[in-house]
Amino acid sequence: MPFEKVESSPDFPALERQVLKFWAENATFEKRKALNAGKPKWSFLDGPITANNPMGVHHAWGRTYKDAYCRYFAMAGHELRFQNGFDCQGLWVEVEVEKELRLKSKRDIESLVPGNVEASIDRFVQACKDRVNTFARVQTDQSIRLGMWMNWDVTDADWAKTPDERKSYFTMAERNNYAIWSFLKKCFAKKLIYRGYDVMPWCGRCGVGISEQEMKEGYKLVEHRACFVKLPLLDKPGENLLVWTTTPWTLTSNVGAAVNPKLTYLKVKLKGEIYYLAKGVFKQDRMASSGGDEEDSTAKKGKREWLDGVPNLSSIEQMFKSKAGKGENYEIVDEVKGEEMLGWRYAGPFDDLPAQQSEYGFPEEVAKIVKQNGWCPAVTGAVAHRVVSGGDDVSESEGTGIVHTAPGCGDIDFAWGKANGLPPIAPIGDDGCFHKGFGSLEGKNAADPATADAVFEELKKKDRLFGIERYVHRYPHCWRCKTELLYRLVDEWFIGMGAAFDPANPQSPEGGYSFRAEIAKVTTQVTFLPESLNGRARELDWLKNMGDWMISKKRYWGLALPIWVDEKDPTDFEVIGSREELKERAIEGWQEFDGHTPHRPWVDKIVLKNPRTGNRMFRVPDVGNPWLDAGIVAYSTLPADWRPADFITESFPGQFRNWFYALLALSTMMSDGEVPPFKTLLGFATCKDQFGHDMHKSAGNSIEFNKAADEGGEIKDPKGATIPFNAIGADVMRWLYCRQNPASNLLFGPKPADEVRAKFHLKLWNCYSFFVNYAIADNFDPTAAQVPVKERPDIDRWILSDLQGLIRTAREAFESFDVMRFALEAERFVDDRLSNWYVRRNRDRFWSSNAVLDDAGRRDKLAAYQTMHAVLTTLCRLIAPCVPFLAEVMWKNLTAHGRSSAGFAPSVHLCDFPSVDETLIDTDLSDDTQALLDLITLGGSARNLAKQVVRQPLAELRVYTDSDSVKRALRRFATTICDELNVKSVVLSESPLLKASAKIQMKTAGAKIGAKRKEVDEAMKTVAAEDLAKRLRAGPIELGGVALDANDIAIEYTAESGWAGVVDRGTQVAIDGRLTPELRAEGLSRHVIRFVQDARKNAGLDLADKIVLSLTSPAEELMAAIRAHRDAIAAAVQATAWVDGPMTDLGFATTVKVDGMELMIGLSKQGLA
RNA sequence: GCGGGUAUAGCUCAGUUGGCUAGAGCGCAGCUCUGAUAAAGCUGAGGUCCUUGGUUCGAAUCCAAGUACCCGCACCA
Known part of the structure; x- marks a missing residue:
């Protein structure tokens, strides 16, 4: 028996598991690759997936695109690399390993082996490698389950190999790390690498500086306590500056007070003391959003972002009033210009601290650098206190107009400090806690609210505290561990991105080299899809605005930055570009390092000799930014003859500043500004739950891949109710992704899955099972001689013709990375054409018994089988890239279990992608059948109007039309129409069936009529529509002074009594509703x-x-x-x-x-x- | 704060260079079909096309302002 019986309600996930076995046992993937060897290359570059956890369903979206396009280009006759990538290094892995090992801090990590930092780091790094290997393998298994065809590492033996030797690429591989070294060396040669001492956002928990890219992800609206602080002026007894801050801990390190010289300041007297503050802030409504800081208060006023439960801010004037007490009041005694205040000396709030007594700043390391760079004279913080100019950066939109300045605690403060010779005092260590030298605050965490309390207590004791308030603002947090960031003076390593460019014309500025502009130039060579996202504009915008790239992390697991620094001169450093170079230059440590990957702690052992000074050089302990790891892959994994990649695809939120950016940046440098890393980028949006909410493990609405694929599970709806679901299976997921508009967020869940399954998979399956089950009964032989297509009935030739249209769409859609277009068209084909017309109309051809058929009848039946077989097998090949399992199951059965002797490939994935067969296209027939389908719909509505069910035969259907295809359809398919609509006869009427009424077609007539609309309308009313119609047939007519022809006026009709009529465009249908x-x-x-x-x-x-x-x-x-x-x-x-x-x-x-x-x-x- | 986007049925979304009666799928209601049958089809209800103003003979569509949400950028005391 050629076919196996088909179940009507299949268990798709179970079938998928069988297909996986079939592929594995028959080495189908290897056979596919063998078929394509030597054919034109199609280069796909996989964006590495972070191997840190099992996959979620959101990963499956991108991985479906990756697989579908790779499969298409393989079927279309290209050689592919089929290489998957894993992202391995970086803080995210460290954080998970810390959790596993129950470590709380960097100190814990360095004490894993008590008393031995180096061994501790080694153990920790090994644990990170282990974790990556574990989850890379888990994700590999899951990807295989999804149906992804890649050169996977499958066996234990595969996984025993080093990352460099495996089939997938790993960013922790030596190849990848050394490739980044060569990149950094090129940057160094262009003098782009520099060491920056700067105040940067810092995560005290992770102990790392946070780069600009990362900071974007962590802003949150939070409440802090802000305070107003008195700074007594040394030369004006009884007078104070009033400053405001949201970060009380930075007051310990206050060195200056910045004013805007152009602003006017008030001298306010309260209880015998004088306070200085900006005039513009005194009466300001502080709950209005900042913006119009000009005087006219009528300017647009937004409401400040605020949190529920936090009281509104009161105005500063109100504070003065309430402090004055009952019956008393404040008094404005004078005004002064900001510039007059410059140089005023004052007493700092914490001048008693040892840290304030250190020349050049604090702590010693900082002082050393400050001294070396000549940033300030030999003064202590306590002595340096004075009013400085902050220029226009000091505004009246926030605070008091006098800005507490702590050059060791703020970005702009640091700049003001350098400009005014104020020594920076850096109060906190890498754990976010106060150094020694800060008295009772020593050891306290700066982010801890209790620390603010301690600061307030101190201030109160000294009578420096004017007021405390609850304040809400957007504040950066660590994107990984969610703790509040602190601004801290650090030294980090940067790549200078160079001068600005004009996004409209991104060429390098005259003469000078600008990395930024070079990247922009390369970016313009890339196609960003989907077009509606304006990806290129986004990327250029980022390139324009980004600051220098901070590439260092003071951590353990990651790229070892190949920077060696002179032991005596921290400004003298070198970048090493390869393992070979390192070996050549090493004067110590090579023996110990040799045999290890270039990771900590082993690489740290290498010591170089400074050729200029003869001093020893040590590697900086920092590891690299992980986007370097992912950004190099176009060079570290693609061989030269596979560059640039034809295609990449990733979820776009964030990636314009992350992977897309890194890829473009590194490739620009590596190719000297010549070659983009990829030709086309397809971005796609975010996967949400079926209610449109973000998926969160904690909210219970995220779905693990395994549960969606095989196990089933449950989700919570927005109200917290539990919704159980059965296994969805890979192909239902894949189709859901394929049919999605990539520019829009995708709603994933059991409900959309059910819809898609019912709409597509089950419809197709029904057609397939109908065909197979009759084919079994009839002993249909798919290899029998074909009935020539010309000799088959219209309906057969019609569906074959329309099938060619689907093939054309499929090819165009895949080639232009628009699989959605194909998927939606395929759905319409299966539903409207195959299921709802071809199968339905042809049921009796299939079930007619051979015994009662004559030769012609048997031949007709064979034609039906052959037609449907051709349609189904072609469909299998068309949908194979999207739903490889379903296509395979149907293909195998339809081709008699892949007996290659019958001329069919043993797997649908070993077929060529279908090509359009022009000889099968019959445009007239396709048009006519479409007209027929439209007529049936119209007739149905007419029946409905007549309130006669289809089972009740009616006498006559009349059609009047101006469409040639409808006329042809009427003649050609009269029997079908009678049958479908259950009427005794169908008649083409030469004259309109319905009562006429005239209507102007503004689409064509609008331009002619213009402003004479009213006149024309009036004229229309005076003429009978029938007359109008008659005159129009003779030629153009004049109405209200405008010449109009037949196209300009539509004549519409309503039915005569006893009949029911409907009109659609140029076609009228009337049905006789009277029953004899x-x-x-x-x-x-x-x-x-x-x-x-x-x-x-x-x-x-x-x-x-x-x-x-x-x-x-x-x-x-x-x-x-x-x-x-x-x-x-x-x-x-x-x-x-x-x-x-x-x-x-x-x-x-x-x-x-x-x-x-x-x-x-x-x-x-x-x-x- | 700056820039961009979006706003259409209960939900998810289409809607061409302005053109008259604004669509689809899902959901809902009703009906039908019933030898593909735990499938399928048809019909219906449901719309201030975010608001206001403007341009125009005519605006969901173009312009301006406003509102809400989203995205990017900038965020300081």
Whole structure:
């Protein structure tokens, strides 16, 4: 038997698992690659997936695109590399390993082996490698389950190899790390690498500086306590500057107070003391959003972002009033210009701290650098306190207009400090806690609210605290561990990105080299999809605005920055570009390092000799930014003859500043500004839950890949109710992703999965099972000689013709990376054309029995089988890239289990992608059939208007149309129309069927009419529509002073009495709704048949069973109808004998009502009566 | 704060260079079909096309302002 019986409700996930086995056992993937060897290359570059956890369903979206396009280009005859990538290094892995090992801090990490930092780091780094290997393998298995075809590492032996030797690429591989070294060396040669001492956001928990890219991800609206602080002026007893800060811990390190020289400041007297503050802030409504800081308060006023439960800010004036106490008040005694205040000396809030007594700043390391760079004279913080100019950066939009300046705690403070010779005092260490030298605050964490309390206590004791308030603002947090960032003076390593460029014309500035502009130039060579996202503009915008790239992390697991620094001169450093260079230059440590990957702690052992000074050089302990790891892959993994990649695809949120950026940046440097890393980028949006909310593990609405694929599980809806779901399976997920608009967020869940399965998979499966199950019964042989297509009936040639259209769409869509277009068209093909027309109309061709057919009949039936077989097998090949399992299951069965002797490939994935067969295209036939389908719909609505069900035969359907294809369809498919609409005849009418009414077609007439609309409307009213129609047929007419032709005026119609009519565009359809007694009798008989069929089913009879039938009714009309159509009824219900009168003694009996009339049905199986 | 986007049915979204009666899928309601049958089809209800103003004979569409949400950029005391 050529085919296997097909279950009507299949277990898709189970079938998928069988297909995986089939592929593995038959080495199908290897065979595919062998077929394509030596063909034109199509280069795909995989964006590495972070190997830190199992996959979620959101990963499956991108991985479906990756696989679908790779499979398409493989079927279309290209050689591919099929290499998957894993992202291995970086803080995210460290954080998970810290959790595993229950470590809380960097100190814990360095004490893993008590007393041995180096061994501790080694153990920690090994744990990170282990974690990556573990989850890379998990993700590999899951990707295989998704149906992704890549050169996977499968066996234990594969995984025992080093990352460099495995089939997938790993960013922790030596190849990758050394490639980045060569990149950094090139940057160094262009003098782009520099060491920056700067105040940067810092995560005290992770102990790392946070780069600009990372900071974007962590802003959150939070509450802090802000305070107003008095700074007594040394030369004006009883007078104070009033400053405001949201970070009280930085007051310990105050060195200056910045004013804007152009602003006016008030001198406010309160209880005998004088306070200085900016005039503009005094009465300001502080809850209005900053913006219009000009005086006119009518300027647009937004409301400040605020948190519920936090009281509104009061104005500064109000604070003065309430502090004045009852009956008293403040007094404005004078105004001064900011510039007059410059140089005023004041007493700092924490001048008693040792840290304030250190020349050049604090702590010593900082002081050393400050001294070396000449950033300030030999003064201590306590001595340096004075009013400085902050220029226009000091505004009246926030605070008091006098800015507390701590050059060791703020970016701009640091700049002001350098400009004014103020020594920086850096209060906190890499753990975010106060250094020694800060008195009672020593060891306290700066982010801890209790620390603010301690600061407030100190201030109170000294009478420096003017007020405390609860304040809400957006504040950066660590994107990994969510702790608050602190601004801290650090030394980090940067790549200088160079001068700005004009995004409209991104060339390097005249003369000078600008890395930024070079990247921009390369970026313009890349295609960003989908177009609606304006990806290129986004990327250029980022390139324009970004600062220098901070590439260092003071951590353990990652790229070892190949920077060696002179032991005596921290400004003298070198970048090493390769392992070979390192070996050559090493004067110590090579023996120990050799045999290890270039990771900590081993690489740290290498010591170089400074050729200029003869001093020893040590590697900086920092590791690299992980986007370097992912950014180099176009060079570290793609061989030269595979560059640039034809295609990459990733979820775009964030990636314009992360992977896309890194890839462009590193490739620009590596190719000296010549070659982009890829030609086309397809971005896609974010995967949400089925209610449109972000998926979060904690919210219970995220779905693990394994559960979606095989296990089933449950999700929580937004109200927290639990919704269980069954396994969805890979192909349903994949189709969901393929049919999605990549620019929009995707809603994933059991409900969308069910919809997609019902809409596509089950519809297709129904067609397939219908075909196969009849083909089995009929012994259809797919290898039998073909009935020439020309000799097949219209409907066969029609679907083959439309199938070519689908093939054309498929090829265009895949080639332009628009799989959605193909998927939606395929759905329409399967639903509207194959299922709802071809199969439905052809059921009787398939089930007609060979025994009663003549030669022509048998040939017609063979044509039907062959047509449907061709359609289904072609569909299998078309959808194979999207739903590889479903396609494979159907293909194998349809091609008699892949017997290659029959000319079919043993796997659908070893086929070529279908090409359009021009000889099968019959445009007229396709048009005519479309017209037919439209006519059926119209006729259906006309029936509906006439309130006559399809079972009731009607006399006549009339059609009036100006469409040639409708006219042709009417002639060509008259029988079909009669059958579908259950009418006795269908007639093409030469004249309109319906009462005319005229209507102007503004689409064509609008331009002619213009402003004369009213005149034309008036003129229209005076002419009968029928006359208008007649005159128009003769030629253009004049109406209201405007010449109009037949195209400009549409004549519309309504039906005459007894008829029901509908109109669509140029076609009118009218159906005769009147019933003659004959028609009514026939309709009744059809109802009777329907009830008898029901009764048969209820009686549990088999399809083939013959029956003895008895039909009785007290209603004479019904009995007459039964008598008149007795033979038709008997044939339809397979009654071979009649019993006149009631038959209650044997078999099955029931009573029903036919159009209100009682009918007793009795039947029994023939032979039992 | 600056720039960009979006706003259309209960939900998810289409809607061409302005053109008159604004669509689809899902959901809902009703009906039908019933030898593909735990499938399928049809019909219906449901819209201030975010608001206001403007341009125009005519605006969901173009312009301006406003509102809400989203994205990017900038965020300082």
